[in-house]
Amino acid sequence: MLKDQVAIITGSSQGIGSGIAKYFAKKGASVVVNYPFDGEAEKAQAVVEEITADGGKAIALKANVADEEEVTKMVEDTVKEFGKLDILVNNAGITRDSSVKKMTVENFKMVINTNLVGSFITSKIAAEVMASQGYGRIVNTSSIAGQEGNFGQANYAASKSGVLGLTKTFAREYARKGVTVNAVSPGFIRTPMTDAIPEDIRNNMINEIPVKRVGEPEDIAAATAFLASKEAGFITGQLLPINGGLNM
Numbered sequence: 401m402l403k404d405q406v407a408i409i410t411g412s413s414q415g416i417g418s419g420i421a422k423y424f425a426k427k428g429a430s431v432v433v434n435y436p437f438d439g440e441a442e443k444a445q446a447v448v449e450e451i452t453a454d455g456g457k458a459i460a461l462k463a464n465v466a467d468e469e470e471v472t473k474m475v476e477d478t479v480k481e482f483g484k485l486d487i488l489v490n491n492a493g494i495t496r497d498s499s500v501k502k503m504t505v506e507n508f509k510m511v512i513n514t515n516l517v518g519s520f521i522t523s524k525i526a527a528e529v530m531a532s533q534g535y536g537r538i539v540n541t542s543s544i545a546g547q548e549g550n551f552g553q554a555n556y557a558a559s560k561s562g563v564l565g566l567t568k569t570f571a572r573e574y575a576r577k578g579v580t581v582n583a584v585s586p587g588f589i590r591t592p593m594t595d596a597i598p599e600d601i602r603n604n605m606i607n608e609i610p611v612k613r614v615g616e617p618e619d620i621a622a623a624t625a626f627l628a629s630k631e632a633g634f635i636t637g638q639l640l641p642i643n644g645g646l647n648m
């Protein structure tokens with residue numbers, strides 16, 4: 401499905417991102433496992449080693465998605481290593497939850513800066529490379545919180561709604577250049593981000609999900625791989641919710 405494709409997956413040293421990186425490699429892509437700072441290098445390298453042990457191709461590259469210079473270097477290094485860039489998955493994301501009353505402006509800006517400004521920077525740089533090749537696929541990560549809002553997540557929900565506006569605008573601007581831009585919107589997925597939720601609250605959340613389970617990173621990876629494939633070339637500017645029916 402992704403044979404001979406070259407993909408950057410941002411924030412892929414753990415969680416959904418590492419699931420996407422491994423899935424993409426299994427489907428034939430050469431994968432860049434991106435991580436934000438030195439402290440994450442070992443985890444990123446472990447993902448690379450798992451992929452290569454399985455016969456896949458991967459390298460780890462450090463770049464904070466909110467830093468234009470670092471992202472430029474990551475994209476250049478990707479093209480140097482693999483010869484091109486076909487796919488960008490903007491998966492990197494953070495939370496800094498608290499009620500609006502307690503949320504500091506600093507925490508609001510921090511989440512917007514990583515989740516939304518970061519997605520803008522990576523997409524802007526990657527889209528130009530893709531446009532020059534006449535082909536590309538960008539898949540952004542929104543969230544059910546961006547569709548519905550969520551108590552304690554004004555910063556995060558705003559960033560994830562913003563990702564939708566970004567997706568649709570990039571889709572319009574790059575459609576004629578062979579680049580499609582879509583977004584996935586995960587519901588409740590099992591990752592380190594959600595493992596931090598207390599068990600009783602987690603069980604209540606599962607009860608609300610029509611399919612009665614949390615999603616796995618592979619659920620997001622499979623949908624992302626489809627949107628990132630050549631076969632999905634007539635789909636652009638769309639949001640694909642993946643949430644076990646939690647939002648219909």
Ligand SMILES: NC(=O)c1ccc[n+]([C@@H]2O[C@H](COP(=O)([O-])OP(=O)(O)OC[C@H]3O[C@@H](n4cnc5c(N)ncnc54)[C@H](O)[C@@H]3O)[C@@H](O)[C@H]2O)c1
Pocket residue numbers: 410411412413414415416417434435436440463464465466490491492493494514518541542543544585586587588589590591592593594
């Ligand atoms: N887990 C869920 O239920 C859920 C639901 C909806 C949306 N999402 C979204 O899915 C994506 C992945 O979430 P996850 O649950 O795997 O989270 P996670 O915290 O396990 O992983 C996030 C990754 O992003 C990386 N990252 C953070 N800041 C970065 C930066 N500035 N530059 C580069 N990388 C950076 C981290 O190092 C980490 O590897 C996020 O965008 C998140 O908002 C998750």
